[in-house]
Amino acid sequence: MGIQGRMSRRTLLAGIGATGLMAVACSTGSQTQTGGTSGEPAATAAPGTVRAPEANAKRGGTLRITGPGTVVNFDIYQGGASPVLMHMYSTLVRKNPTDGLRTVIPDLASSWEISTDGRTYTFRLRDNVRFHDGTPFTSADVVATFTRILTPPAGVTILQSGVFQIVERVEATDPRTVTIRLKAPAPYFLEMLTGGTNASQAFPIYSKKALDENQNDLRRVVAPGTGAFKLKEHRVGEYWVFERNTDFWDKALPYVDAVQLIHVATLPERGTAVLTDRADMTFNTAVDVWKEAQGRGGAFTAVKIPSLSAHTAHINNERRPFTDVRVRRAIFLAINRQSLVGVIGQTENASIGRWMPPSAPMSTTPDEISRLPGYRSEKAADLAEARRLLSDAGFPNGAGLQPIELLTSAVSSTLTAALQEELRQALNIQTRIRTIERALLTPEYRSGSFDILVETQFQSTQVDPTPLWNNFLRSKAPANWSRYSSAEFDRVLDQIMAEPDEAKRKALFAQGAQILDRDAPFLTLGFTEVGTLLRSSVKGLSMDKRIHNMWAPVDTAWLDK
Amino acid sequence: MQAYVLRRLLLSIPTLLGITLLIFFAMRVIPGDPLAMIQGEGANQILTPEQVEDARRSLGLNRPLHEQYLSWMSDVLRGDLGRSFWLNEPIRDVIVRRGIISGQVAVMALLLSLLIGVPTGLISALRRNTGVDYMTRLLVIFFTAIPPFWFALLIVLVQVLVFSWRPPIIVTYLWDDPIASLQMTAGPAFVLGLAIAAVTARMTRSTTLEVASEDYVRTARAKGVSGGAVVWRHVLRNALLPVVTFSSLSFGALLGGSVAVEQAFGVPGLGVALVFALSQRDWMMIQNLVLVYGCVFVLVNLITDLLYGWLDPRIRFA
Numbered sequence: 057m058g059i060q061g062r063m064s065r066r067t068l069l070a071g072i073g074a075t076g077l078m079a080v081a082c083s084t085g086s087q088t089q090t091g092g093t094s095g096e097p098a099a100t101a102a103p104g105t106v107r108a109p110e111a112n113a114k115r116g117g118t119l120r121i122t123g124p125g126t127v128v129n130f131d132i133y134q135g136g137a138s139p140v141l142m143h144m145y146s147t148l149v150r151k152n153p154t155d156g157l158r159t160v161i162p163d164l165a166s167s168w169e170i171s172t173d174g175r176t177y178t179f180r181l182r183d184n185v186r187f188h189d190g191t192p193f194t195s196a197d198v199v200a201t202f203t204r205i206l207t208p209p210a211g212v213t214i215l216q217s218g219v220f221q222i223v224e225r226v227e228a229t230d231p232r233t234v235t236i237r238l239k240a241p242a243p244y245f246l247e248m249l250t251g252g253t254n255a256s257q258a259f260p261i262y263s264k265k266a267l268d269e270n271q272n273d274l275r276r277v278v279a280p281g282t283g284a285f286k287l288k289e290h291r292v293g294e295y296w297v298f299e300r301n302t303d304f305w306d307k308a309l310p311y312v313d314a315v316q317l318i319h320v321a322t323l324p325e326r327g328t329a330v331l332t333d334r335a336d337m338t339f340n341t342a343v344d345v346w347k348e349a350q351g352r353g354g355a356f357t358a359v360k361i362p363s364l365s366a367h368t369a370h371i372n373n374e375r376r377p378f379t380d381v382r383v384r385r386a387i388f389l390a391i392n393r394q395s396l397v398g399v400i401g402q403t404e405n406a407s408i409g410r411w412m413p414p415s416a417p418m419s420t421t422p423d424e425i426s427r428l429p430g431y432r433s434e435k436a437a438d439l440a441e442a443r444r445l446l447s448d449a450g451f452p453n454g455a456g457l458q459p460i461e462l463l464t465s466a467v468s469s470t471l472t473a474a475l476q477e478e479l480r481q482a483l484n485i486q487t488r489i490r491t492i493e494r495a496l497l498t499p500e501y502r503s504g505s506f507d508i509l510v511e512t513q514f515q516s517t518q519v520d521p522t523p524l525w526n527n528f529l530r531s532k533a534p535a536n537w538s539r540y541s542s543a544e545f546d547r548v549l550d551q552i553m554a555e556p557d558e559a560k561r562k563a564l565f566a567q568g569a570q571i572l573d574r575d576a577p578f579l580t581l582g583f584t585e586v587g588t589l590l591r592s593s594v595k596g597l598s599m600d601k602r603i604h605n606m607w608a609p610v611d612t613a614w615l616d617k
Numbered sequence: 618m619q620a621y622v623l624r625r626l627l628l629s630i631p632t633l634l635g636i637t638l639l640i641f642f643a644m645r646v647i648p649g650d651p652l653a654m655i656q657g658e659g660a661n662q663i664l665t666p667e668q669v670e671d672a673r674r675s676l677g678l679n680r681p682l683h684e685q686y687l688s689w690m691s692d693v694l695r696g697d698l699g700r701s702f703w704l705n706e707p708i709r710d711v712i713v714r715r716g717i718i719s720g721q722v723a724v725m726a727l728l729l730s731l732l733i734g735v736p737t738g739l740i741s742a743l744r745r746n747t748g749v750d751y752m753t754r755l756l757v758i759f760f761t762a763i764p765p766f767w768f769a770l771l772i773v774l775v776q777v778l779v780f781s782w783r784p785p786i787i788v789t790y791l792w793d794d795p796i797a798s799l800q801m802t803a804g805p806a807f808v809l810g811l812a813i814a815a816v817t818a819r820m821t822r823s824t825t826l827e828v829a830s831e832d833y834v835r836t837a838r839a840k841g842v843s844g845g846a847v848v849w850r851h852v853l854r855n856a857l858l859p860v861v862t863f864s865s866l867s868f869g870a871l872l873g874g875s876v877a878v879e880q881a882f883g884v885p886g887l888g889v890a891l892v893f894a895l896s897q898r899d900w901m902m903i904q905n906l907v908l909v910y911g912c913v914f915v916l917v918n919l920i921t922d923l924l925y926g927w928l929d930p931r932i933r934f935a
Contacts, residue, residue, distance in 0.1 A: 122786070129705050213671055292706040293714070293885065294788050318786055321893070325786070325883040328773070332783040348778070493896075496648050 104162045104182075105306050108596030108612045109154045117615040118297075118314040119594065122326040122335040123607065125319025126293055129275035133205065133214045136275070138251065138258035139339075139607035143298045143315055144188070145260030145281035148179055148198065148234075151250050153612050156601025160246050164193065164261055164282060165234075174241030174556050175224075179234045185305045187263045188280035188287075195228035200264035202226040202236070209272045216257055218534060219248060219523060241554050243561065244520035252518035253364060253605050284310040284611035294319055311596060311614035330356070330589045336615070337590040339607050343404055346587030355592055360405045360585040361602045362415040365515035367400055367471060369462075369508050369579040370501070374539045377457060378507070381575055382449040388576035389430045390442035390482035391475065397582040399474040406582035411529075411569045412521035413583055415603040418565040419521075430573065439482060446483055454484030462487050464510040465494035471581065472510040501537045513537060514580060519604055525549055525568065529577065540577030593617050622919065629915040636911040637693075637904070641686050644900050676702070689904060699901040701894070708905045711890060716872075716909075717790060719886035722802045722809065722879070723871035727864060729810030730817050735860065737814070738821025739853065745826065753818065760815035766877035769808045773881055788885060804882045809875055813867050817860055824856040831855075858928055865921035869914045 107113070127137040132145070148165040151157040162168075165179035185193035203226060208214045222245065224237045238245060251258035266279035278287055284306070285298035296317040300310055318335060320326045327341025331349055339361075341349075350358040377383045393408050400406040408431060410420045425431045429438050443453070451457045460479075464472040469491055479485040487508075492500070500506050501513065513535070516524040527533055530549055531541040548568045555561050586605050590597075596612040673679050677688070692699060698708040741753040776782050784800040791798045828834065829852050837847050876888035887906065894902035 126704050128703055211671065211675060291788075292710065293704050320786060320883065321885075321889070322880065322883065328777045328783055329786050331777055332781050334783055334786045499648075 104166050105308070106152060106154060106161060106612060107308065108311060108614055109598055110595050110614075113311055113596060113614045114616060115311050115313075115614070117312050117617060118316050119312045119337070119610065119613050119615060120316045120318060120335040121610070122318045122320040122329045122338040123340065124321070125296060125317050130278045131274035132258050132260055133216055134212065134273075134275055135215055138260075140296060140317060141278075142251065142258050142260060142283075142608035143285050143296075143317065143610070144283045144287055144301075145258075145262075146283050147251055147259050147261065148249050149246055150609075151247075151252075151606060153596075153606075153609075154598050156598055156603050157606055158601075158603060160250055163250075164198075168246075174243065174554075175238045177236045177238070177245065178229070179236070181232045181234065182305055183232065185282050186303050187266075187282055188301060188303075189263075189265075190303075191263050191265050191280070193261070193263070193282055194231045195234045196231070196264045197261055198234045199226050199228045200267050201260075201262045204267065204272055212273055216259065219257065241556065242522070243553070243556060244518060244522045247518045247520050248523065250518075252516070253607075257517045283609060285315055285609070288314065310611040315610060315613075327587070327589050330591060333591070336594050337588070339588050339605065340586040341589050343401070343587060346405075346589055349589050357590040357592055357594070357599060359588050359590075359599045359602075361588050361599065361605045362413055363515075363584045363586050363605050364413045364415075364517065364519065365512055366409060366413075366583045367396075367406070367468065367510070367512050367581040368514045369475060369510045369581060370506070370513065370537045371508050371576070371578045372504055372506055372539060373541070373577060374504060375507055377449065377451065380449045382445040383451070384576040385574070386442040386445040386449070386483060387479065387485070388442075388573070388579060389438040389445070390435075391430075391478045391579065391581075392433075392435060392482075393431055393581065394433045395478065396471065396474055399471050400582045400584070402470070405585040405587055407585065409580055409583035411572045411580065412524060412565070413516060413519060413604070416519045416521050418562045420566070420569060428573070430576075435482075442483060454486065457485055460485060460487045461507045462489045462510055463497075463500060463506040463508070464489065464491055465497055466491060467494055468510045468512070475510060475581070501535075504537075504539060509537065510581075512584070514578075521565065522549075522552055525552075529572065538578040540575065542571065542575055542577075545571045545575070622923075625919050625922070629919075632915060633908065633911050637690065637908055638686075640904050640907040641689065642682070644898075644903060645682060689901075693905070693908065698905040701902045702899045703894070703897045704899075704902075708902055711902070712887070712906070712909055714788070715885055715887045715890050718788060718802065718884060719872050719875070719879075719888065721791065721798070722805045722875065722884065722886060723868055725802055725806035726809035726813060726871055726875075727868050729806060730813035730867070731864065732814075733810070734814035734817025735821050735853075735857070738818035739825055739848070741818065742822045742825035742829065743848070753822075757815045757818050757822075760811050761819065763812075765808050765812045765875075766881050768811075769805065769878045769881035772804055772808065784882075786883060801884060805875060805878045805884050805886075808878050808882075809871060813864070813871075817864065820860050820863060821856060824859055825852055828852050828856045854928060858925065861924050861928065862921055865917050865924070869910075869917045872910070872913055 123139065124137065125140055127140055128135045130136050130141065132138045132141050146164045148163060149160050149168070150163040152159045152161045162182075164182055164185060166182045168177060168179045170177055179198070181193070181195055181198070187193060202220075202223070204212070205214050205216050205220045206223060206226065208217060222238050222240065222242045224239045227235045227237075229235055242248075249259050251260075260281065262274065262279050266274065266277070270277055270279070278290075280286070282305075284301055284304045286301045287296070288299040289297040298315045298317070300313050304310070318329070320329060320338075323340060323342040324345050326335075326338040327345030327349065329335040330338055330341070331345065331352075346358050349356040371378050371384055371387070373379065373384070397406050397408055407414055407422070408425060410425055410428070410431065412419050414422060420428070426433070429441070432438070446452070446454065462472050462476055469489070472489055472491075476487045476489060479487055494511075497509065497511055500509060514524070514528055526549065527535045529536060529540060529545065531543070531546050545568060548564055548571065552561055552564045552568065555564060588599055588605075590599060593616045594613060595616050596614045597610060670679070677685060680688075689699075696709070698712070700706065701708055701711055704711060737753055737757070741750045744750050773783075784804065785797045789797040789801060834847060834851050837851050872887060875886065876892050879886040879889045891903065891906045893899075894906065
């Protein structure tokens with residue numbers, strides 16, 4: 057069921073171009089409220105609305121979720137934990153929870169249009185939306201929220217400023233219309249506004265009133281949202297209770313009366329709480345607990361959801377011997393990714409990916425990847441080629457190479473040890489491991505004072521990999537920790553940014569991946585998947601379909617109790 | 618007596634000052650600060666150097682060290698322990714909230730250790746070289762050797778895999794719901810209590826054997842005092858002196874040192890808070906928690922000395 061709506065041809069074409077392979081379901085018609093007065097949810101959704109996929113969805117109950125529940129502050133744009141706080145806020149557009157987060161659907165914007173040059177987005181805002189304090193929602197709130205990102209006031213540090221640099225200006229055409237003008241086309245912009253995984257980068261709409269009253273700094277106040285839930289109770293470091301927003305614009309949502317988010321710091325404990333009925337679900341538990349639940353059959357739903365993050369070995373391209381592409385390529389070919397994914401699998405679910413999350417629609421398929429040099433399990437030809445390259449670079453059988461340092465933190469120490477053994481066995485490359493605290497890795501990344509750095513620094517908040525590549529692989533990009541520089545790759549990336557046609561974009565991504573395979577700027581060792589666990593009574597979230605992790609909202613969830 | 622207590626309290630001031638200086642400068646010497654963790658969280662939260670400098674300024678981390686230290690001391694004297702950077706909560710509230718849980722676990726564990734350890738040690742000593750003694754010593758060695766965190770994990774596994782049961786995961790205080798609160802703290806208290814009880818039993822046995830061979834005990838027996846009275850009045854009271862010292866110090870350690878067991882049972886106590894703060898470089902939290910631990914140990918030591926005087930009147934406070 058999910059979203060149903062009418063689309064103008066122009067919107068449809070622009071939308072498809074705007075979100076890559078993701079289908080865009082947006083409504084240009086007026087919103088029709090659904091939901092019966094009998095207390096049972098409607099089985100069909102009106103245009104621009106979303107419903108639980110099950111026809112027999114019930115109302116009531118409290119959904120208990122275990123997970124991280126601490127926040128540095130309450131301002132999502134200044135580091136406030138969005139997986140917690142996004143239960144009470146809305147965005148202009150959102151991911152469809154019923155189709156596995158594959159499509160972008162309306163949220164506070166009931167419809168949108170994209171100009172033919174791909175630079176102007178015009179959002180039509182919903183009527184009758186109020187913040188939790190009763191203040192009516194208007195375009196001024198959107199402008200105030202986004203203007204603060206573009207020009208943060210003194211003392212306000214907006215973490216989203218970097219990715220929002222693609223925006224030239226934000227204007228309110230009238231109280232119900234907002235226009236966002238980009239500096240250049242960015243086909244991933246709509247998906248970006250959804251907040252993607254909501255793990256670290258969400259774009260909630262705050263009220264102008266709250267921003268004005270607090271001098272644009274919401275770190276110390278829980279600003280009212282417009283979401284399906286509003287904050288009822290918060291015991292610091294223990295739990296949050298979000299209760300149904302009875303004034304929510306969509307009267308059919310949410311199904312449950314409240315969401316209780318219980319702070320449980322450790323992954324195993326999050327899952328055991330579900331196993332023992334202390335909680336209804338957790339988004340991320342330990343592998344062992346997840347497997348235990350899976351073995352118990354029908355009482356639980358245990359699914360693996362891509363986290364859009366990878367374990368990586370960042371190779372310093374500016375340090376000898378890695379200035380020579382042949383050395384990097386040799387390592388790229390020689391390592392056994394199947395073996396390394398197995399090591400990662402001891403603590404978390406993982407799979408082999410190329411240069412983007414495997415769940416990205418433009419990703420190379422697992423079948424294709426399994427036949428590619430460097431990725432395939434049959435290593436004989438790859439090893440021969442790797443040894444030849446190393447020899448050509450002046451290091452036959454690893455001779456003449458100074459010991460290479462593998463820098464890591466305790467989190468990745470086992471994987472690093474495995475990589476060390478791979479390099480020794482495959483290419484006779486001698487390495488030494490230096491383990492430091494994870495908090496101290498960032499200065500090392502920044503200063504480039506490492507040979508190879510093993511960590512999890514290749515993560516995206518959305519399935520479209522354009523921002524990921526821009527951030528980690530473009531020459532001189534802020535997170536280009538490997539100091540990779542390729543004019544050829546940058547040109548492909550420029551074309552990806554400007555190309556609205558889906559098929560052409562996919563071809564360009566394939567071209568980019570080929571360049572990266574050839575240049576081997578660093579190593580992707582395994583893309584992780586979170587072990588999500590639900591009691592079978594939790595419905596409405598279509599977790600088994602999800603192509604990426606997303607912690608909030610859960611407004612379509614219902615309890616079959 | 619009052620003068621002694623006052624003198625001891627005054628003497629604790631330089632001790633506590635020393636602790637504050639040590640922890641303050643130790644945190645500044647160790648590389649990394651709270652902002653390092655923000656940047657380490659992920660590529661999408663990478664701050665520019667200007668943003669880092671702004672944030673550092675807003676936290677007061679750019680001020681000279683002596684100014685930072687004096688500012689902290691001034692706040693502490695006013696009763697303001699500041700806010701946790703990562704929990705976004707006044708540290709005083711964290712200490713009160715979590716300290717109650719840790720305190721409850723510590724008290725329960727200590728009571729359990731005394732209830733089990735002292736009688737066991739006593740019986741073992743009085744039944745020396747009998748089957749009871751051998752069995753008791755075997756159990757004592759077993760529970761001394763077994764790592765508490767491993768034992769804790771074992772209990773949790775049995776709870777989950779066999780009984781599909783876990784205590785409440787939301788912190789519940791005794792005055793809110795005594796049963797739920799006891800369910801939550803019983804696990805860690807049991808594991809920690811057994812570990813301390815084993816040492817207590819061993820100590821009680823050896824000191825009892827030592828005291829039982831003293832002249833005054835033989836004299837008491839020769840005078841015709843009953844066996845029970847000899848043990849109760851003359852042996853046990855004197856044998857307990859080192860046990861009191863051990864139990865008192867254990868109590869202090871239990872408040873902050875039972876991290877692994879707290880973690881295994883998922884009990885949000887002070888120990889877990891300190892480890893989290895250390896890993897996240899939450900300086901203010903670390904400084905103030907260490908200061909609190911220092912105060913607790915000073916207080917526990919004082920109470921131990923006073924208990925000595927009660928148990929052994931020969932000890933004078935003057």
